[in-house]
Amino acid sequence: MLAAYAVARLFVMPAGRWYLRGRMNRVIADVNDRLQFQLPTFQLTRRDVLIDRLTYDPEVMAVVQTAAAERGVTREEISAEVQLYAREMVPAFNAIVYFRIGYALARRCLRALYHVRLGWAHEEARASFPPETAIVFFINHRSNVDYLLVTYLASRGAALSYGAGEWARVWPFRSALRLAGAYILRRDASDPVYRAVLRRYVQMATAAGVPHAIFGEGQLSRNGMVNPPKLGLLGYICGGLEAGEHSDILFIPVGTNFDAVVEERVLIADAEKDFRGSSVFFVLGSAGRFAAQQIWRKLTGRFRGFGHACANFGQPLSLRAWSAQRGIVLEDCEKAAFFEAIEALGDELTRRTVEVIPVLAVPLIAMVLLEAGESLTEAELKRRTREEMEALRRLGAHIGVKEGGEDEALDAGMTMLTGRRLVVVDGQGLVAPRDEERPLVQYHANSMIQLRAALTEASAR
DSSP states (O other): OHHHHHHIIIIIHHHHHHHHHHHHHHHHHHHHHHOSSOOOHHHHSOHHHHHHHHHTOHHHHHHHHHHHHHHTOOHHHHHHHHHHHHHHHOOOOOHIIIIIIIHHHHHHHHHHHOEEEEEEEOHHHHSOOOTTEEEEEEEOOSOTHHHHHHHHHTTTTOOOEEEEOGGGGSTTHHHHHHHTTOEEOOTTOOOHHHHHHHHHHHHHHHHTTOOEEEETTSSOOSSSSOOOOOOHHHHHHHHHHHTTOOSEEEEEEEEEEESSOTTHHHHHHTTTOOSTTOOHHHHHHHHHHHHHHHHHHHHTTOOOOOOEEEEEEOOOEEHHHHHHHTTOOGGGOOHHHHHHHHHHHHHHHHHHHHHTOOBOHHHHHHHHHHHHOSOEEHHHHHHHHHHHHHHHHHHTOOBOSOTTOHHHHHHHHHHHHHHTTSEEEOTTSEEEEOGGGHHHHHHHHHHHHHHHHHHHHHHHO
């Protein structure tokens, strides 16, 4: 047994590491040839090294000293907490897992559920930026599928790093997300030591050129709209610019929309409640039940998909240029003025995100039905919906269905609504929302109502 252990330790394991390292290097070289933003060395650094750098960061050490004095404990005890937070938070990015396994799984899962489209991308969002520019994708949060959708559509440009919430602390999601480059967050953590560790990790990663993807709302939308932003991560990211660690930060607003949201019924069931604090069994049980239902529907030939899933990439916003236009110098701001600037920045990014929400058939039909206030024939409903689509196009909206295929998309959207029993067609051929399903119809319509209001306001300006 000892001889077998020695052979494994001295020969087999080093040979395995050598083989995997060679595979990894080939994958990295391959993806760097085609990525718009090449993999930064920070993402490829060993996890233990990043944990040590974060643990012994001067700013974190200063907070440790202060916390130890306030609590009346030793520095070693607070340092142990820092080590725990860092190990929980820091990812273990693996290029093979992200680009070979994760990308393939995301593509298969998305295509199994949706017709996936990149609706529109601003020319600047496709351009190359100076290497010292930090890139942050600012995304609305309609569904947990947003992770897969934006990662899949942005895969030719960058390897995105997400901040994953409480549910991501559940095994096996935790390990899988770490290998994909996500960092795990504790929501509403009031411990100043934890906040210091998180702030410094986000700033170190951003300064090193790791492309971030953040959900501005901080949680899933329960009303179908893009809600006011949470400013924690945004403030941490911009704090790096304040410290002079980047030449600039470029925010790219990303609007997502779906004909059907996987979690929609759970989201509207209790709009005032969140998933935080839910048990492991709730998370795994909900995901397992949903997967089993869809597999059974697929096997019995009753699965017709969830329609379209679309994302638009809007005009980037340069933090330096935005600050200069408002006469703000973040580096010289006092604390109150800095947070006031971050609040204004969050509002601006949210507005830009709303303006690039994709126009899809089901949300548009839902809006027309609710605003009609009466039952409509299918022909009249289709005519009004087409007119509304053209009106939104004139306002500058970006249509998420294939150009020239609008009528086909509207027919498919109507089929989805009747098939899911959200609308009812009476014996005279009149269409109306089903009374008990009005909250869900309103949920889908809200994305279009908000988009129309934002574009109308923008055109008035």
